[in-house]
Amino acid sequence: MAILVTGGIGFIGSHTVVELANNGNEVIIVDNLYNSKIEVLENIKKITGKDFRFYQFDICNKEKLEEIFKENKIDSVIHFAGYKAVGESVKEPLMYYSNNLISTINLLEVMKKFNIKKLVFSSSAAVYGIQETPKCSEKMKRGETTSPYGTTKAMIEKILEDLYISDNSWNITILRYFNPVGAHSSGLIGEDPRGTPNNLMPYILKVASGKLDVLNIYGNNYPTPDGTCIRDYIHVVDLAKGHVKALEKAPNGLNVYNLASGKGVSVLELVKTFEKVNNLKVNYKFVDRRPGDLPEYYADPTKAYNELGWKTAKNLEDICKDAWNYEKNK
Ligand code: NAD
Ligand code: UFG
Numbered sequence: 001m002a003i004l005v006t007g008g009i010g011f012i013g014s015h016t017v018v019e020l021a022n023n024g025n026e027v028i029i030v031d032n033l034y035n036s037k038i039e040v041l042e043n044i045k046k047i048t049g050k051d052f053r054f055y056q057f058d059i060c061n062k063e064k065l066e067e068i069f070k071e072n073k074i075d076s077v078i079h080f081a082g083y084k085a086v087g088e089s090v091k092e093p094l095m096y097y098s099n100n101l102i103s104t105i106n107l108l109e110v111m112k113k114f115n116i117k118k119l120v121f122s123s124s125a126a127v128y129g130i131q132e133t134p135k136c137s138e139k140m141k142r143g144e145t146t147s148p149y150g151t152t153k154a155m156i157e158k159i160l161e162d163l164y165i166s167d168n169s170w171n172i173t174i175l176r177y178f179n180p181v182g183a184h185s186s187g188l189i190g191e192d193p194r195g196t197p198n199n200l201m202p203y204i205l206k207v208a209s210g211k212l213d214v215l216n217i218y219g220n221n222y223p224t225p226d227g228t229c230i231r232d233y234i235h236v237v238d239l240a241k242g243h244v245k246a247l248e249k250a251p252n253g254l255n256v257y258n259l260a261s262g263k264g265v266s267v268l269e270l271v272k273t274f275e276k277v278n279n280l281k282v283n284y285k286f287v288d289r290r291p292g293d294l295p296e297y298y299a300d301p302t303k304a305y306n307e308l309g310w311k312t313a314k315n316l317e318d319i320c321k322d323a324w325n326y327e328k329n330k
Pocket of ligand 2: 150
């Protein structure tokens with residue numbers, strides 16, 4: 001029996017494939033390489049010493065997706081494939097609604113057809129949207145989302161809830177990631193966005209390696225101790241291990257978990273830690289706030305600990321060291 005990983009060549013998917021394979025699972029990957037490179041597959045093979053069946057196509061193509069289910073004995077699916085750039089989603093909402101929703105609905109229809117009803121879905125802290133307190137717990141209702149990207153995740157969560165209501169033999173685990181960063185300790189896989197990075201850590205890496213001149217820190221007048229925004233950063237290997245636990249331990253039914261460290265860290269704190277552990281300087285300047293950024297949010301991760309036995313093992317220093325190690329290796 002095998003696990004199908006959609007988007008398995010991407011940042012989080014590739015690290016999850018490694019952890020799944022290291023735990024003795026057979027893994028099949030589908031990815032259209034829209035936001036990833038084929039070299040990642042070779043590197044996953046190097047890290048694990050295992051081979052993987054890989055399909056390269058867009059999962060919005062339902063007929064092709066069916067072929068995977070015809071050709072393999074799949075017992076569960078982890079669904080990472082999707083577009084994820086918040087800013088781009090504001091400019092190109094149709095592209096985001098189309099890819100994220102159609103790919104997911106196709107996948108669910110094909111799974112239903114082949115009677116495979118175990119799914120882990122990549123959701124996001126973005127579904128909490130605007131809340132009254134910064135600490136996000138699964139007990140809270142989804143809030144008003146601040147981008148089309150976040151809305152796609154909230155809509156998919158709703159679709160999954162409706163699907164489960166219609167047929168409670170599905171086992172669906174929704175994982176809400178906070179801010180995934182870091183890289184595999186081998187330095188062979190990590191986050192490698194196309195073009196100029198939008199997210200903080202990839203941008204820091206480009207400045208530290210001299211490929212970009214200066215990091216713009218968006219706002220230093222937020223109501224936080226040092227004036228910069230606070231987020232909950234999680235090492236991607238911890239996150240990947242959370243998926244293995246979700247497959248193994250999540251109770252039957254539909255369950256939602258935050259995957260995060262539970263610790264809020266400011267932009268400036270992350271930059272300073274990066275400089276300290278890697279013994280280098282990151283040139284930065286403060287600029288205006290970025291539209292849509294919330295001042296502060298972090299997770300309550302206790303549900304994942306209580307029910308899946310999972311918590312983060314790596315700290316901010318590990319994150320900064322591993323991210324830099326990957327960047328130097330590229
Ligand atoms: P990523 O872009 O690195 O990986 C996604 C992969 O899916 C890419 O390799 C891309 O080529 C592939 N893909 C996209 N659309 C596809 C399609 N229609 N058919 C086949 N393949 C397709 O992103 P990531 O950071 O690894 O994120 C994985 C998932 O986690 C996404 O759903 C994302 O929205 C979610 N998520 C990410 C973050 C984050 O900050 N990285 C935070 C919360 C949630
Ligand atoms: N930031 C900078 N300069 C940069 C990039 C980011 O100062 O060049 C700041 C942002 O203003 C923010 C923090 O760094 O305060 C983190 O920003 P990221 O873009 O790295 O991440 P976000 O918190 O905006 O978004 C992340 C994921 C989304 C997800 C969201 C959940 O990238 O996929 O968390 O709310 F939806």
